[in-house]
Amino acid sequence: MALAKRPTTDLTTQTPFQYEAAPEAVDHVRIAGSYDLFIGGRFVAPHSRKRFATVNPATEETLAQVAEADEVDVDHAVKAAANAFRSWSRLDPGRRARYIFRLSRLIQERARELAVVETMDGGKPIKESRDVDIPLAAAHFFYYAGWADKLEWAVPNRRLRPLGVAGQVIPWNFPLLMLAWKVAPALATGNTVVLKPAETTPLTAMLFAEICQQAELPPGVVNVVTGAGQTGSMVVGHPEVRKVAFTGSTEVGKLIRRQVAGRGKRLTLELGGKAANIVFEDAPLDQAVEGVVNGIYFNQGHVCCAGSRLLVQESILEPLLQKLKVRLGTLRVGDPLDKNTDVGAINSKQQLEKIEGLVESGIEEGAEVYQPPCELPARGYWFRPTLFTGVAQSHRIAREEIFGPVLSVLSFRTPEEAVEKANNTPYGLSAGVWTDKGSRILWMAERMRAGVVWANTYNRFDPTSPFGGYKESGFGREGGLHGLLPYLDVD
Ligand code: NAD
Numbered sequence: 001m002a003l004a005k006r007p008t009t010d011l012t013t014q015t016p017f018q019y020e021a022a023p024e025a026v027d028h029v030r031i032a033g034s035y036d037l038f039i040g041g042r043f044v045a046p047h048s049r050k051r052f053a054t055v056n057p058a059t060e061e062t063l064a065q066v067a068e069a070d071e072v073d074v075d076h077a078v079k080a081a082a083n084a085f086r087s088w089s090r091l092d093p094g095r096r097a098r099y100i101f102r103l104s105r106l107i108q109e110r111a112r113e114l115a116v117v118e119t120m121d122g123g124k125p126i127k128e129s130r131d132v133d134i135p136l137a138a139a140h141f142f143y144y145a146g147w148a149d150k151l152e153w154a155v156p157n158r159r160l161r162p163l164g165v166a167g168q169v170i171p172w173n174f175p176l177l178m179l180a181w182k183v184a185p186a187l188a189t190g191n192t193v194v195l196k197p198a199e200t201t202p203l204t205a206m207l208f209a210e211i212c213q214q215a216e217l218p219p220g221v222v223n224v225v226t227g228a229g230q231t232g233s234m235v236v237g238h239p240e241v242r243k244v245a246f247t248g249s250t251e252v253g254k255l256i257r258r259q260v261a262g263r264g265k266r267l268t269l270e271l272g273g274k275a276a277n278i279v280f281e282d283a284p285l286d287q288a289v290e291g292v293v294n295g296i297y298f299n300q301g302h303v304c305c306a307g308s309r310l311l312v313q314e315s316i317l318e319p320l321l322q323k324l325k326v327r328l329g330t331l332r333v334g335d336p337l338d339k340n341t342d343v344g345a346i347n348s349k350q351q352l353e354k355i356e357g358l359v360e361s362g363i364e365e366g367a368e369v370y371q372p373p374c375e376l377p378a379r380g381y382w383f384r385p386t387l388f389t390g391v392a393q394s395h396r397i398a399r400e401e402i403f404g405p406v407l408s409v410l411s412f413r414t415p416e417e418a419v420e421k422a423n424n425t426p427y428g429l430s431a432g433v434w435t436d437k438g439s440r441i442l443w444m445a446e447r448m449r450a451g452v453v454w455a456n457t458y459n460r461f462d463p464t465s466p467f468g469g470y471k472e473s474g475f476g477r478e479g480g481l482h483g484l485l486p487y488l489d490v491d
């Protein structure tokens with residue numbers, strides 16, 4: 001057959017290379033049937049006598065029953081933290097550093113166990129919890145251990161005082177990592193903590209409570225109260241909580257801001273996002289495709305800084321989309337405990353329904369949907385990696401945070417138009433720029449209203465680097481030297 005007449009292979013329909021199953025061992029992990037609250041250095045049964053189940057979203061099996069803290073429980077936890085504050089805040093900073101360093105070392109020692117539990121409780125691929133979540137959590141404690149006795153170099157020639165009890169409420173997308181972002185700077189600056197993990201992913205916080213015991217952290221310095229939004233609201237509203245740190249939805253962030261208004265509490269909010277990942281025509285396309293995939297399909301898109309809006313320069317729209325579709329076909333969706341899995345389970349049934357609803361709206365509003373062929377497990381909560389083309393800026397899928405593996409593709413012609421489209425959102429947490437030109441990166445970064453701008457990379461985190469938003473993505477910074485300031489009174 002003449003070469004010219006050969007049918008062109010449509011790479012997008014080719015089945016990906018098959019791998020044998022490679023499940024991570026779970027026999028080294030011990031999950032208790034039920035977990036109490038961690039208050040004053042001990043595990044105590046809840047006054048409420050209530051418990052709720054946390055399930056494995058990949059199997060829908062119940063993993064454990066967890067205590068639901070009521071007002072009395074939260075009050076006990078805050079009192080324990082207030083008591084501990086008296087001595088912890090006066091402890092020699094070098095000794096505080098050693099405790100925090102110990103927490104970091106114990107997280108490293110128990111990394112395999114923590115990674116497996118994180119994956120079972122939340123549905124994220126084991127390669128992510130093993131290689132990203134847990135090492136970064138340890139790195140955070142390690143980094144802030146270093147600051148504990150050097151605060152006067154962080155803010156020179158000023159009088160620094162810790163605030164007191166910090167009430168911290170965290171989400172389910174990076175459970176142990178968000179715990180680390182909250183707890184490490186609070187302890188380094190001499191505050192004590194009442195932490196409320198998310199209701200679908202409380203287990204690594206309970207293991208962290210065990211780690212606090214192992215580290216012989218003074219009782220009450222860290223307290224963990226489990227429960228749903230109501231428990232979170234009690235932590236936030238408790239009069240002895242001097243500082244509130246919240247990561248989660250913009251909707252709840254607004255509620256919290258109202259709740260603490262006029263109460264003299266310090267507040268930081270890390271909320272949603274709808275980040276633009278912008279690819280210019282001079283970008284290396286294969287690298288950009290990897291960055292786009294990492295930007296939106298990492299952690300099933302349950303990432304506040306996910307690159308959920310892809311802005312592509314018009315001249316390369318077609319070739320980029322072609323490459324992207326091929327790449328989507330190679331993503332492995334399925335058992336989060338399998339070491340080859342790229343996209344795991346959606347965190348909860350509720351979140352799955354939210355994603356399904358928004359995808360439905362995209363189709364109804366006239367965007368064109370693409371999903372690679374892939375088989376999904378019969379049980380559990382799953383969603384195929386999804387890409388929308390023909391997206392208008394007015395579509396809900398271009399405006400609202402989906403928090404799932406769903407990418408909306410838009411195009412632009414000039415850098416000015418890219419900036420305008422990128423900033424056309426109530427959010428402002430992050431952005432990505434892909435280009436060969438350094439000057440263009442700086443030009444773009446100056447004009448984008450986003451807390452983090454990644455250049456020729458995406459979703460890269462480091463404890464030394466501050467992170468946080470503009471506009472409805474919240475305020476305050478976590479990480480780096482900046483992350484110390486929300487926990488200090490500076491005179
Ligand atoms: P959420 O904001 O309801 O939950 C986050 C945390 O806040 C949880 O621990 C929850 O128990 C607690 N909470 C809920 N209501 C509260 C209240 N009134 N006072 C104090 N604490 C309260 O988030 P969600 O319902 O789990 O997810 C909904 C959407 O939020 C997602 O679809 C996503 O768009 C967004 N989200 C963003 C992030 C982020 O990192 N920015 C994380 C999780 C979810």
Ligand code: MG
Nearest residue numbers: 054055121200
């Ligand atoms: Mg769970």
